[in-house]
Amino acid sequence: MSVIHETERELAEATERLLATAARLTDEDLRAPSLLPGWTRGHVLTHVARNADSCVNLLTWARTGVRTPQYASARAREAGIEAGAGRPAGEQLADLRDSAERFAAALRQTPARAWTTPVSGMHPPDHPAWYVPIRRLREVEVHHADLGAGYGWADWPETYVRRELHDTMLWLGDESPVGEVVALDPGTGEVLRTWTGLGGGPAVEGTPRELLAWLAGRTDGTGLRLAAPRGRIRRDAPDAGVRRDAAGELPSPPPWPRTSPAGLPAEPPSSWPPAGN
Secondary structure (H helix, E strand, C coil), X not given: CCHXXXXXXXXXXXXXXXXXXXXCCCHHHHHXXXXXXXXXXXXXXXXXXXXHHXXXXXXXXXXXXXXXXXXXXXXXXXXXXXXXXXXXXXXXXXXXXXXXXXXXXXXXXXXXXXXXXXXXXXXXXXXXXXXXXXXXXXXXXXXXXXXXXXXXXXXXXXXXXXXXXXXXXXXXXXXXXXXXXXXXXXCCCCEEEEECCCCCCCEEEECHHHHHHHHCCCCCCCCCEEECCHHHCCCCCCCCCECCCCCCCCCCCCCCCCCCCCCCCCCCCCCCCCCCC
Protein backbone atom coordinates (compact mmCIF):
# COMPACT_ATOMS: atom_id res chain seq x y z
CA MET A 1 0.00 0.00 0.00
CA SER A 2 1.41 3.42 -0.95
CA VAL A 3 1.37 6.42 1.33
CA ILE A 4 -1.39 7.90 -0.85
CA HIS A 5 -3.73 4.93 -0.42
CA GLU A 6 -2.85 4.71 3.26
CA THR A 7 -3.63 8.38 3.85
CA GLU A 8 -6.76 8.25 1.67
CA ARG A 9 -8.18 5.50 3.91
CA GLU A 10 -7.29 7.36 7.11
CA LEU A 11 -8.76 10.58 5.73
CA ALA A 12 -12.05 8.89 4.80
CA GLU A 13 -12.37 7.56 8.36
CA ALA A 14 -11.44 10.92 9.92
CA THR A 15 -13.93 12.73 7.69
CA GLU A 16 -16.75 10.40 8.71
CA ARG A 17 -15.96 11.04 12.38
CA LEU A 18 -16.04 14.79 11.79
CA LEU A 19 -19.30 14.60 9.84
CA ALA A 20 -20.87 12.56 12.64
CA THR A 21 -19.91 15.25 15.16
CA ALA A 22 -21.11 18.06 12.89
CA ALA A 23 -24.46 16.31 12.37
CA ARG A 24 -25.16 16.57 16.11
CA LEU A 25 -24.54 20.32 16.26
CA THR A 26 -27.47 22.75 16.29
CA ASP A 27 -27.59 26.33 15.08
CA GLU A 28 -26.99 27.44 18.66
CA ASP A 29 -24.04 25.04 19.00
CA LEU A 30 -22.41 26.56 15.92
CA ARG A 31 -22.74 30.08 17.30
CA ALA A 32 -20.92 29.02 20.49
CA PRO A 33 -17.16 29.57 20.88
CA SER A 34 -14.80 26.87 19.66
CA LEU A 35 -11.49 26.12 21.36
CA LEU A 36 -9.77 28.49 18.92
CA PRO A 37 -9.68 32.07 20.23
CA GLY A 38 -12.04 34.34 18.31
CA TRP A 39 -13.66 31.56 16.31
CA THR A 40 -17.07 30.00 16.78
CA ARG A 41 -17.70 26.38 15.85
CA GLY A 42 -19.23 27.78 12.66
CA HIS A 43 -15.89 29.37 11.79
CA VAL A 44 -14.12 26.04 12.34
CA LEU A 45 -16.48 24.03 10.13
CA THR A 46 -16.41 26.64 7.39
CA HIS A 47 -12.61 26.68 7.48
CA VAL A 48 -12.46 22.88 7.14
CA ALA A 49 -14.83 23.01 4.14
CA ARG A 50 -12.89 25.77 2.39
CA ASN A 51 -9.64 23.96 3.15
CA ALA A 52 -10.95 20.95 1.23
CA ASP A 53 -11.58 23.15 -1.79
CA SER A 54 -8.16 24.74 -1.43
CA CYS A 55 -6.55 21.30 -1.44
CA VAL A 56 -8.50 20.49 -4.62
CA ASN A 57 -6.74 23.52 -6.12
CA LEU A 58 -3.36 21.99 -5.28
CA LEU A 59 -4.29 18.66 -6.86
CA THR A 60 -5.52 20.53 -9.95
CA TRP A 61 -2.10 22.19 -10.13
CA ALA A 62 -0.41 18.79 -9.87
CA ARG A 63 -2.65 17.19 -12.47
CA THR A 64 -2.56 19.98 -15.06
CA GLY A 65 0.83 21.56 -14.44
CA VAL A 66 -0.86 24.98 -14.29
CA ARG A 67 -0.01 26.86 -11.12
CA THR A 68 -3.24 27.02 -9.11
CA PRO A 69 -2.82 28.76 -5.74
CA GLN A 70 -4.31 27.11 -2.71
CA TYR A 71 -6.11 30.38 -1.88
CA ALA A 72 -6.36 33.52 -3.96
CA SER A 73 -4.91 35.46 -1.02
CA ALA A 74 -4.82 35.46 2.76
CA ARG A 75 -7.54 38.11 2.75
CA ALA A 76 -9.77 36.00 0.50
CA ARG A 77 -9.25 33.00 2.77
CA GLU A 78 -10.29 34.96 5.85
CA ALA A 79 -13.26 36.53 4.06
CA GLY A 80 -14.53 33.14 2.98
CA ILE A 81 -14.44 31.84 6.54
CA GLU A 82 -16.24 34.89 7.90
CA ALA A 83 -18.87 34.74 5.17
CA GLY A 84 -19.77 31.13 5.97
CA ALA A 85 -19.42 31.03 9.74
CA GLY A 86 -22.97 32.14 10.55
CA ARG A 87 -24.83 29.72 8.30
CA PRO A 88 -27.41 27.33 9.77
CA ALA A 89 -26.31 23.87 10.87
CA GLY A 90 -27.90 22.03 7.95
CA GLU A 91 -26.14 24.21 5.41
CA GLN A 92 -22.82 23.87 7.21
CA LEU A 93 -23.13 20.08 7.30
CA ALA A 94 -23.99 19.86 3.61
CA ASP A 95 -21.05 22.10 2.70
CA LEU A 96 -18.69 20.08 4.87
CA ARG A 97 -19.81 16.83 3.23
CA ASP A 98 -19.86 18.16 -0.33
CA SER A 99 -16.43 19.75 -0.08
CA ALA A 100 -14.98 16.53 1.39
CA GLU A 101 -16.47 14.59 -1.52
CA ARG A 102 -14.92 17.03 -4.00
CA PHE A 103 -11.51 16.45 -2.47
CA ALA A 104 -11.98 12.67 -2.42
CA ALA A 105 -12.89 12.79 -6.12
CA ALA A 106 -9.82 14.91 -6.88
CA LEU A 107 -7.64 12.34 -5.13
CA ARG A 108 -9.05 9.55 -7.29
CA GLN A 109 -8.58 11.59 -10.45
CA THR A 110 -4.93 12.45 -9.81
CA PRO A 111 -2.70 10.30 -12.07
CA ALA A 112 0.43 8.63 -10.74
CA ARG A 113 2.74 10.95 -12.70
CA ALA A 114 1.30 14.00 -10.92
CA TRP A 115 2.23 13.03 -7.37
CA THR A 116 5.82 14.23 -7.81
CA THR A 117 4.76 17.73 -8.95
CA PRO A 118 5.97 20.45 -6.55
CA VAL A 119 3.11 22.54 -5.17
CA SER A 120 2.94 25.07 -2.35
CA GLY A 121 0.58 26.47 0.21
CA MET A 122 0.48 30.07 1.35
CA HIS A 123 3.88 29.70 3.00
CA PRO A 124 7.08 27.86 2.00
CA PRO A 125 8.45 25.33 1.52
CA ASP A 126 7.12 23.75 -1.65
CA HIS A 127 6.33 20.06 -1.35
CA PRO A 128 5.49 17.19 -3.71
CA ALA A 129 1.79 16.71 -4.35
CA TRP A 130 1.70 13.36 -2.54
CA TYR A 131 1.90 15.34 0.72
CA VAL A 132 -1.41 17.17 0.04
CA PRO A 133 -3.64 14.41 1.52
CA ILE A 134 -1.45 14.36 4.62
CA ARG A 135 -1.98 18.10 5.01
CA ARG A 136 -5.71 17.62 4.55
CA LEU A 137 -5.80 14.87 7.19
CA ARG A 138 -4.07 17.23 9.61
CA GLU A 139 -6.75 19.87 9.07
CA VAL A 140 -9.57 17.40 9.65
CA GLU A 141 -8.11 15.84 12.81
CA VAL A 142 -6.88 19.02 14.48
CA HIS A 143 -9.96 21.11 13.77
CA HIS A 144 -12.31 18.29 14.75
CA ALA A 145 -10.71 18.55 18.18
CA ASP A 146 -10.93 22.36 18.04
CA LEU A 147 -14.72 22.17 17.91
CA GLY A 148 -14.78 21.22 21.59
CA ALA A 149 -17.74 18.98 20.86
CA GLY A 150 -16.79 15.62 22.34
CA TYR A 151 -13.75 14.76 20.20
CA GLY A 152 -10.36 15.88 21.45
CA TRP A 153 -6.66 15.37 21.00
CA ALA A 154 -6.89 12.31 23.25
CA ASP A 155 -9.02 10.73 20.49
CA TRP A 156 -6.53 11.22 17.66
CA PRO A 157 -5.63 7.85 16.07
CA GLU A 158 -2.20 6.46 16.90
CA THR A 159 -1.19 6.44 13.22
CA TYR A 160 -1.97 10.15 12.96
CA VAL A 161 -0.08 10.97 16.17
CA ARG A 162 3.00 9.04 15.03
CA ARG A 163 3.10 10.70 11.60
CA GLU A 164 2.35 14.19 12.82
CA LEU A 165 4.93 14.12 15.62
CA HIS A 166 7.53 12.83 13.15
CA ASP A 167 6.82 15.67 10.71
CA THR A 168 6.67 18.29 13.44
CA MET A 169 10.12 17.29 14.64
CA LEU A 170 11.45 17.49 11.07
CA TRP A 171 10.67 21.20 10.82
CA LEU A 172 11.02 22.20 14.46
CA GLY A 173 14.83 22.33 14.49
CA ASP A 174 16.42 25.33 16.16
CA GLU A 175 13.00 26.97 16.63
CA SER A 176 12.46 24.54 19.47
CA PRO A 177 12.03 26.07 22.94
CA VAL A 178 13.70 22.99 24.45
CA GLY A 179 16.95 21.19 23.74
CA GLU A 180 15.56 17.67 23.47
CA VAL A 181 12.18 16.03 22.95
CA VAL A 182 11.82 12.57 24.48
CA ALA A 183 8.87 10.36 23.53
CA LEU A 184 7.94 7.81 26.19
CA ASP A 185 5.86 4.67 25.89
CA PRO A 186 2.48 5.46 27.51
CA GLY A 187 2.33 2.05 29.15
CA THR A 188 5.87 1.42 30.36
CA GLY A 189 7.51 4.83 30.37
CA GLU A 190 10.36 3.45 28.28
CA VAL A 191 12.00 5.82 25.81
CA LEU A 192 10.61 5.35 22.31
CA ARG A 193 12.65 8.05 20.60
CA THR A 194 14.74 11.09 21.45
CA TRP A 195 15.18 14.13 19.21
CA THR A 196 18.36 16.10 19.97
CA GLY A 197 20.20 19.05 18.48
CA LEU A 198 17.26 21.40 18.90
CA GLY A 199 17.22 24.79 20.62
CA GLY A 200 18.76 25.54 23.98
CA GLY A 201 17.30 24.50 27.28
CA PRO A 202 16.18 21.31 28.97
CA ALA A 203 14.50 18.21 27.61
CA VAL A 204 10.74 17.78 27.56
CA GLU A 205 9.44 14.28 28.16
CA GLY A 206 6.03 12.74 27.60
CA THR A 207 4.01 10.34 25.53
CA PRO A 208 3.88 11.00 21.77
CA ARG A 209 0.26 12.14 22.09
CA GLU A 210 1.01 14.57 24.92
CA LEU A 211 4.02 15.95 23.08
CA LEU A 212 2.11 16.49 19.85
CA ALA A 213 -0.84 18.14 21.59
CA TRP A 214 1.55 20.56 23.32
CA LEU A 215 3.62 21.29 20.20
CA ALA A 216 0.37 21.90 18.30
CA GLY A 217 -0.69 24.45 20.92
CA ARG A 218 -3.69 22.37 21.98
CA THR A 219 -2.64 21.85 25.63
CA ASP A 220 -0.62 23.69 28.25
CA GLY A 221 1.69 20.70 28.52
CA THR A 222 -0.17 18.87 31.27
CA GLY A 223 1.40 15.43 31.64
CA LEU A 224 4.80 16.54 30.31
CA ARG A 225 7.88 17.19 32.39
CA LEU A 226 11.09 19.12 31.95
CA ALA A 227 14.33 17.27 32.64
CA ALA A 228 18.04 17.64 32.10
CA PRO A 229 18.96 16.43 28.60
CA ARG A 230 19.60 12.72 28.73
CA GLY A 231 23.00 12.98 27.10
CA ARG A 232 24.33 15.17 29.92
CA ILE A 233 23.38 13.21 33.05
CA ARG A 234 23.41 9.69 34.39
CA ARG A 235 19.81 8.58 34.51
CA ASP A 236 20.50 6.40 37.56
CA ALA A 237 21.98 9.27 39.57
CA PRO A 238 20.01 10.56 42.59
CA ASP A 239 17.57 13.32 41.64
CA ALA A 240 18.60 13.00 38.02
CA GLY A 241 15.09 13.38 36.66
CA VAL A 242 13.11 16.59 36.83
CA ARG A 243 14.72 19.98 36.38
CA ARG A 244 11.96 22.59 36.37
CA ASP A 245 12.55 26.16 35.32
CA ALA A 246 12.01 28.98 37.78
CA ALA A 247 8.33 29.31 36.99
CA GLY A 248 7.83 25.56 37.04
CA GLU A 249 6.15 25.69 33.63
CA LEU A 250 6.91 24.63 30.11
CA PRO A 251 7.92 27.34 27.64
CA SER A 252 5.52 28.24 24.85
CA PRO A 253 5.93 26.07 21.74
CA PRO A 254 6.72 27.74 18.40
CA PRO A 255 3.95 28.46 15.85
CA TRP A 256 2.54 25.23 14.42
CA PRO A 257 2.38 23.80 11.82
CA ARG A 258 4.49 24.65 8.84
CA THR A 259 3.09 23.72 5.46
CA SER A 260 5.38 20.72 5.26
CA PRO A 261 8.84 19.58 6.28
CA ALA A 262 11.66 20.55 3.94
CA GLY A 263 13.39 17.89 1.89
CA LEU A 264 10.52 15.45 1.38
CA PRO A 265 11.23 12.73 -1.20
CA ALA A 266 9.86 13.58 -4.64
CA GLU A 267 8.46 10.10 -5.24
CA PRO A 268 5.61 8.93 -3.00
CA PRO A 269 7.15 6.60 -0.41
CA SER A 270 5.57 3.27 0.46
CA SER A 271 4.69 4.70 3.87
CA TRP A 272 5.15 7.89 5.82
CA PRO A 273 6.98 8.24 8.10
CA PRO A 274 9.50 5.82 6.65
CA ALA A 275 9.89 2.47 8.38
CA GLY A 276 12.05 2.75 11.49
CA ASN A 277 11.07 6.36 12.21
